[in-house]
Amino acid sequence: MSGFTRLERIPVRILPDHEAISHEVAERIATLIRTRAAEGRQAVLGLATGSTPVGIYRELIRRHRDEDLDFSNVVTFNLDEYFPMGPESIHSYHRFMRENLFDHVNVPPDQVHVPRGDLDREATEAHCESYEAAIREAGGIDFQILGIGRSGHVGFNEPGSGRESRTRLVYLDTVTRADAASDFFGEENVPPEAVTMGVATILEAREIALIATGEHKSAVVKRAVEGEVHADVAATYLQEHPSATVYLDPAAAAELTRVRTPWILGEVSWTPEREPEAVLWLSQRTGKPILQLSTKDYRDNHLSSLVARHGSAGPLNGEVFNRLISKIRGKSKLPSRERIVVFSPHPDDDVISMGGALRKLVENGNHITVGYQTSGNIAVFGHEVRRYLDFVERARPLMELAEHAALSRRVEAVEAHLAGAHPGDVDADDVLDLKRIIRETEAVSALESVGLGSENARFLDLPFYQTGKVRKDPITERDVARCLDFLDETKPTIVFAAGDFSDPHGTHRMCLEAVTRALDAYRGPAPQLWLYRGAWQEWPLAEADVLVPMSAEELRKKILAIFKHQSQKDVAPFPGPDPREFWQRVEERNRGTAELLRSVGLPAYYAMEAFVVLEDGERLATALVPTASLGEGF
Ligand code: F6R
Numbered sequence: 047m048s049g050f051t052r053l054e055r056i057p058v059r060i061l062p063d064h065e066a067i068s069h070e071v072a073e074r075i076a077t078l079i080r081t082r083a084a085e086g087r088q089a090v091l092g093l094a095t096g097s098t099p100v101g102i103y104r105e106l107i108r109r110h111r112d113e114d115l116d117f118s119n120v121v122t123f124n125l126d127e128y129f130p131m132g133p134e135s136i137h138s139y140h141r142f143m144r145e146n147l148f149d150h151v152n153v154p155p156d157q158v159h160v161p162r163g164d165l166d167r168e169a170t171e172a173h174c175e176s177y178e179a180a181i182r183e184a185g186g187i188d189f190q191i192l193g194i195g196r197s198g199h200v201g202f203n204e205p206g207s208g209r210e211s212r213t214r215l216v217y218l219d220t221v222t223r224a225d226a227a228s229d230f231f232g233e234e235n236v237p238p239e240a241v242t243m244g245v246a247t248i249l250e251a252r253e254i255a256l257i258a259t260g261e262h263k264s265a266v267v268k269r270a271v272e273g274e275v276h277a278d279v280a281a282t283y284l285q286e287h288p289s290a291t292v293y294l295d296p297a298a299a300a301e302l303t304r305v306r307t308p309w310i311l312g313e314v315s316w317t318p319e320r321e322p323e324a325v326l327w328l329s330q331r332t333g334k335p336i337l338q339l340s341t342k343d344y345r346d347n348h349l350s351s352l353v354a355r356h357g358s359a360g361p362l363n364g365e366v367f368n369r370l371i372s373k374i375r376g377k378s379k380l381p382s383r384e385r386i387v388v389f390s391p392h393p394d395d396d397v398i399s400m401g402g403a404l405r406k407l408v409e410n411g412n413h414i415t416v417g418y419q420t421s422g423n424i425a426v427f428g429h430e431v432r433r434y435l436d437f438v439e440r441a442r443p444l445m446e447l448a449e450h451a452a453l454s455r456r457v458e459a460v461e462a463h464l465a466g467a468h469p470g471d472v473d474a475d476d477v478l479d480l481k482r483i484i485r486e487t488e489a490v491s492a493l494e495s496v497g498l499g500s501e502n503a504r505f506l507d508l509p510f511y512q513t514g515k516v517r518k519d520p521i522t523e524r525d526v527a528r529c530l531d532f533l534d535e536t537k538p539t540i541v542f543a544a545g546d547f548s549d550p551h552g553t554h555r556m557c558l559e560a561v562t563r564a565l566d567a568y569r570g571p572a573p574q575l576w577l578y579r580g581a582w583q584e585w586p587l588a589e590a591d592v593l594v595p596m597s598a599e600e601l602r603k604k605i606l607a608i609f610k611h612q613s614q615k616d617v618a619p620f621p622g623p624d625p626r627e628f629w630q631r632v633e634e635r636n637r638g639t640a641e642l643l644r645s646v647g648l649p650a651y652y653a654m655e656a657f658v659v660l661e662d663g664e665r666l667a668t669a670l671v672p673t674a675s676l677g678e679g680f
Contacts, residue, residue, distance in 0.1 A: 054271050066295075092189065127139045129240050189251065192281075249287055259297065422482075532564075542576045600652075
């Protein structure tokens with residue numbers, strides 16, 4: 047392999063997306079199962095839970111159904127389980143495995159093993175020993191699937207876990223608890239402990255696949271793959287394994303040196319996309335504005351070949367500077383009098399991610415319709431519903447609404463349900479509907495604050511989201527059909543959608559899948575596609591095609607629009623790993639983009655939103671793979 051990978055201490059495969067990874071790993075597992083069956087032997091699988099392996103399980107289920115993949119010779123051992131945790135709880139990994147794999151394939155129940163979280167402490171210790179013994183008796187694990195937590199854990203081997211550790215009870219790290227908070231509707235509900243296979247248990251597997259997707263994993267992936275082996279990051283122990291592979295999507299690979307700054311590792315082939323990345327990097331590294339970078343700066347920082355292509359620094363600096371400045375598009379350079387559709391995954395993503403541009407597009411006389419793809423109802427607290435019910439009661443005489451027995455019974459039933467609900471319980475349908483309606487009224491109110499009205503809103507309520515749970519169903523034709531109907535109705539010339547791949551729960555990712563599939567099926571003239579990013583991160587300057595500046599006053603108005611989403615304010619049920627409110631993240635992100643531009647020597651704006659624009663027919667998948675990652679090692 048070329049010099050590109052020399053900082054990587056473990057084989058890494060970067061594949062185009064989560065689906066491609068799932069296919070490849072499932073193929074490996076299916077081959078193992080079949081080979082073992084042909085030899086009259088069992089295949090022993092080590093399994094993980096969480097969002098990462100779900101695609102692999104889905105693909106294995108498909109092969110069982112469509113290709114007769116037989117699981118009767120399969121023995122499974124799961125990595126971990128929360129403690130304390132009953133096997134029927136919706137948070138239990140026993141239940142997760144049944145719902146996501148075991149109930150759908152013919153693996154014999156007595157060949158399935160998941161650590162128990164429902165025993166007392168003493169019995170748990172004995173259980174851990176017998177778990178290890180059962181793995182040994184099965185002949186050891188043939189193939190182990192691993193995810194990685196932002197703490198660097200594999201299984202629940204948190205920082206400090208030793209190389210020799212075995213199956214045991216452990217305390218969960220703060221980062222892990224914060225990441226699990228949204229599953230449990232609050233960090234305080236996350237169990238403090240877990241039973242997990244140890245590092246030594248994992249390393250004894252004959253083959254290991256560690257899988258990571260999403261930008262939120264990119265920093266820990268870099269540490270695990272390029273950093274020294276250390277107990278602070280349990281995943282680094284995999285470097286000592288003879289047959290471990292790390293599978294990444296481009297977002298999770300983004301911080302690897304061969305992707306972020308490949309020129310440090312050796313000669314790269316310079317492309318129009320990569321050149322600005324390198325110049326921006328050099329400007330930040332030297333602290334000099336782009337137009338002041340010298341030929342020596344390039345030569346001293348691994349960029350001799352780049353500057354040589356342009357003769358000297360001047361023309362290169364000028365070209366990149368001009369390219370960046372041409373991306374800045376104030377109101378007069380933004381579309382006007384077009385038919386615009388905005389797909390918003392949740393009811394607040396439109397104003398969070400493009401509230402500034404949206405106002406300017408309204409002022410430019412565009413015809414805008416916002417399609418809210420999901421209701422976002424699971425992110426509404428019960429106390430919000432209670433407040434609206436109280437409003438109905440109090441407003442009744444004023445609105446001259448007669449006493450209505452059926453209504454009172456409904457209100458009582460909802461109140462009783464809310465009073466008996468535990469965090470994370472699936473709500474009754476009535477409650478889910480009320481929560482949906484609360485978010486719809488907030489969305490309309492936010493639209494009004496940017497100059498639109500309820501006639502500009504469509505609530506698509508995609509079926510994949512309607513589980514009442516954090517975990518969603520896969521996107522199906524029904525979801526695509528609703529998006530397609532919306533396109534048929536609105537016939538847009540421009541479509542905005544969330545190009546967000548770091549959403550921990552995948553809802554934004556899935557919403558983008560529904561949009562792209564609908565656009566593929568759409569028979570009207572192909573609209574231009576503008577991708578904004580959700581609440582988690584922003585497009586890098588080099589990747590963005592359009593930068594929309596905002597004054598201090600415009601940013602304030604944008605934040606006021608976000609405030610209309612009152613049920614998500616103060617304490618949002620899904621803050622993710624970042625505890626700040628959405629408006630705070632937006633303020634920092636939009637000001638940060640402007641500051642970055644200023645720091646490389648471009649005009650000093652107050653704040654900025656960024657967009658990637660894909661022209662007619664451009665394929666989304668290839669457009670979004672960072673160009674630098676298309677090197678060797680694929
Ligand atoms: C789950 C497990 C954990 C997860 C890790 C990543 O059985 O052992 O190590 O693999 O926390 O979780 P996701 O995939 O949800 O990001």
